Each structure stands twice: as structure tokens, then as C-alpha cells.
Amino acid sequence: MTGLADVSRETIDRLKIYGDLLQKWNPRINLVSRATLDHLWSRHIEDSAQIYDLAPHPVAHWVDLGSGGGFPGLVVAIMGAADRSPSRTTLIESDARKSAFLRTVIRETGANATVITARIEDIPPLSADVISARALADLDALLTYTERHLASGGSAIFLKGATWKKELSEVQSKWKFDYRLDKSRTETGPVILTITGVARA
Numbered sequence: 001m002t003g004l005a006d007v008s009r010e011t012i013d014r015l016k017i018y019g020d021l022l023q024k025w026n027p028r029i030n031l032v033s034r035a036t037l038d039h040l041w042s043r044h045i046e047d048s049a050q051i052y053d054l055a056p057h058p059v060a061h062w063v064d065l066g067s068g069g070g071f072p073g074l075v076v077a078i079m080g081a082a083d084r085s086p087s088r089t090t091l092i093e094s095d096a097r098k099s100a101f102l103r104t105v106i107r108e109t110g111a112n113a114t115v116i117t118a119r120i121e122d123i124p125p126l127s128a129d130v131i132s133a134r135a136l137a138d139l140d141a142l143l144t145y146t147e148r149h150l151a152s153g154g155s156a157i158f159l160k161g162a163t164w165k166k167e168l169s170e171v172q173s174k175w176k177f178d179y180r181l182d183k184s185r186t187e188t189g190p191v192i193l194t195i196t197g198v199a200r201a
């Protein structure tokens, strides 16, 4: 699968339902910045779809950290419905109003996802097969969350902005891990880090 190029009509229809709900709710709870709302499909939906493609499918349990308006986790859950990969998705979001939005989209699209309204660091370990996060925290914090919630042998997939090189060098003395770097297909500058084998150095 390459992004949204070859997903089913049904998946596109569900993503449109999601997009319409986001347009409706955004003025009230600011799920994405107003400047990016006009480019919802490329800036948020396709950006999330490329993360789906990088995961080692089939995936049993996918956990998205700090989901906000649902990127990338809810796009992943909708894309995965056809192949049951992931077979289930958990979205963690501490904000109650954003969680209510996520639950509404799940109900309206029939996505197989669950929302936990809590702080990532307060939840018992989830033993995820894949963890994802976008625009949540620096790499050191993301690795701390990963250590808690990723099953051994799992992969963490992070979309990182311009500071990715600095963040990678800063964590070298504290953490051991393997990583693969992919350039974002939707924007120049950001990268996608796929991290395995996380342990404290």
C-alpha cells in the first residue's frame, strides 16, 4: 500500500466522514491549527497514512500517544479496517474534549479503536506492538513512553520535525536503540523515525 493511492472506496468514504467531523468541531476545540485546516487532506490525513505504510504488518495492537484530533492513530485505525491490521488501536489523549471528538469519529466511522483519556505516564503498560506519535514531545520523552508501553520486539514510529538530528544526538548517551530514517513524503524537512530495541544505555 502506498499512502492513500490504493485504498478502497470505503476507506476513503470513512476518511471523508472523519474530515467533515473535524471541520465541524475544529472551531470549538482547535484540533488542528486553523492555518492547516484548508490542507487537511495533505497536512494531516496523508501525513498519517504514510506512517501506516511503514509499520510491520500485520499488527495486533497499535497505540497512538497524544492523539489530539486523531493523527496519526485514527487514520491508521480507519485504514486498517479492511485487512484487520492493526486488529485494534488504542488512542491516548489527556484532553477530555479531544477524547470526546475521537469517540464521535470512531462511532461514525465504525473504526476499531478505543480512547483512553489519561496521561501516558499514568497508564499501566499497554504492551503495544506498534507505538506512534506526532507533534507530542522530544525524543527523550518519547523513548520514556516507549519503554513503558511497547512490547519487546515492537516498533515505535515517530514523525519528527526540523530538530530531529539534534534530538537524536542528545539521546545517544542515555538510550540504546536501532532506528531507520525515512523522509516524509508529504513535506520537505520532517522525517519518520522507526525505532526498535529500546533500552537504557
Ligand SMILES: C[S@@+](CC[C@H](N)C(=O)[O-])C[C@H]1O[C@@H](n2cnc3c(N)ncnc32)[C@H](O)[C@@H]1O
Pocket: 031, 032, 065, 066, 067, 068, 069, 070, 071, 072, 092, 093, 094, 095, 098, 118, 119, 120, 121, 133, 134, 135, 136
Ligand atoms: C500538539 S498535539 C498533537 C496531536 C496529534 N498527534 C497531531 O499530530 O495532530 C499533542 C496532544 O497530546 C496531548 N498530550 C500531551 N501530553 C500528553 C500526555 N502526557 N498524555 C496524554 N496526552 C498528552 C495533548 O492534549 C495534545 O492533544
